[in-house]
Amino acid sequence: MVNYKDLGLVNTREMFAKAVKGGYAIPAFNFNTMEQMQAIVMAAVETKSPVIMQVSKGARNYANGTILRNLAKGAVEYAKELGCPNPQIVLHLDHGDSFELCKDCIDNGFSSVMIDGSSLPYEENIKLTKKVVEYAHQFDVTVEAELGVLAGVEDEVSAAESHYTKPEEVVDFATRTGCDSLAISIGTSHGAHKFTPEQCTKVNGVLVPPPLAFDVLHEIEKKLPGFPIVLHGSSSVPQEEVETINKYGGKLEAAIGIPEEQLREASKSAVCKINIDSDSRLAMTAAIRKYLAENPSHFDPRQYLKPARENMKKMYIHKIVNVLGSDNKL
Numbered sequence: 001m002v003n004y005k006d007l008g009l010v011n012t013r014e015m016f017a018k019a020v021k022g023g024y025a026i027p028a029f030n031f032n033t034m035e036q037m038q039a040i041v042m043a044a045v046e047t048k049s050p051v052i053m054q055v056s057k058g059a060r061n062y063a064n065g066t067i068l069r070n071l072a073k074g075a076v077e078y079a080k081e082l083g084c085p086n087p088q089i090v091l092h093l094d095h096g097d098s099f100e101l102c103k104d105c106i107d108n109g110f111s112s113v114m115i116d117g118s119s120l121p122y123e124e125n126i127k128l129t130k131k132v133v134e135y136a137h138q139f140d141v142t143v144e145a146e147l148g149v150l151a152g153v154e155d156e157v158s159a160a161e162s163h164y165t166k167p168e169e170v171v172d173f174a175t176r177t178g179c180d181s182l183a184i185s186i187g188t189s190h191g192a193h194k195f196t197p198e199q200c201t202k203v204n205g206v207l208v209p210p211p212l213a214f215d216v217l218h219e220i221e222k223k224l225p226g227f228p229i230v231l232h233g234s235s236s237v238p239q240e241e242v243e244t245i246n247k248y249g250g251k252l253e254a255a256i257g258i259p260e261e262q263l264r265e266a267s268k269s270a271v272c273k274i275n276i277d278s279d280s281r282l283a284m285t286a287a288i289r290k291y292l293a294e295n296p297s298h299f300d301p302r303q304y305l306k307p308a309r310e311n312m313k314k315m316y317i318h319k320i321v322n323v324l325g326s327d328n329k330l
């Protein structure tokens with residue numbers, strides 16, 4: 001048993017309470033590599049922001065859970081070295097799909113887990129979530145649950161179409177499960193292709209996707225005042241990164257994300273955790289493609305991973321300061 005507190009990590013309880021009150025959201029960045037971890041920590045320290053570093057099942061398969069946990073432990077030490085004496089870093093399991101997986105993470109240093117029973121019938125989602133909550137709370141680990149279905153594909157999570165969260169279910173669900181936060185579906189989706197061009201309208205030559213269902217969000221807020229709400233699938237898919245990728249040999253077609261103004265708007269509400277994964281992938285890939293195209297004779301990974309890390313850091317800082325508003329909240 002590895003307790004997250006021994007690693008210097010924190011759970012989400014206090015930071016969510018402050019974020020809901022303060023009208024901002026905590027960034028939840030997925031990571032799989034050391035460079036992503038370093039970029040996240042540098043961005044969080046420079047902006048004095050709390051941060052959630054999250055690991056999907058796919059990340060565990062790719063990088064190994066033990067290595068990722070030790071990277072998160074390293075993240076805390078690294079933040080201190082960079083001049084942040086009390087960093088607020090959460091190690092969170094993204095889309096846990098079974099009690100066993102959640103338990104394994106809780107037993108191995110995670111400070112927060114998500115149990116995603118959203119594809120199950122309602123009563124089964126409650127039963128599974130409650131079981132995880134009862135186990136997690138013994139160790140002061142916080143639990144995120146999900147109601148409603150997000151469309152899109154990301155790692156092992158996929159759904160063809162979205163179903164908005166039903167506001168009439170949220171009180172019953174939160175009360176009976178005891179979950180600490182709730183991921184909802186209001187029109188965000190997983191991956192870098194969130195909308196087809198046909199779903200968008202063209203404004204000044206730019207494809208603008210349909211707006212998020214703020215009416216559903218506000219209805220949920222009214223039913224569960226002050227309860228922490230989570231948005232998944234909230235990358236903006238910056239078109240300059242897509243263009244760089246395509247300019248240097250890539251082939252990303254119709255990659256469309258959530259406009260940042262909408263996420264900024266959501267951050268001011270009870271939404272206190274916003275998940276961003278695809279934007280980091282795009283920032284990393286764009287920088288590497290550009291570097292290798294411009295320096296075809298180079299082959300030292302440090303040469304191209306350094307600009308990749310810089311580009312991710314720049315993106316993380318932008319999100320923290322200009323979209324989520326979690327800067328200077330330590």
Ligand SMILES: [Zn+2]
Nearest residue numbers: 095232233275
């Ligand atoms: Zn997700």
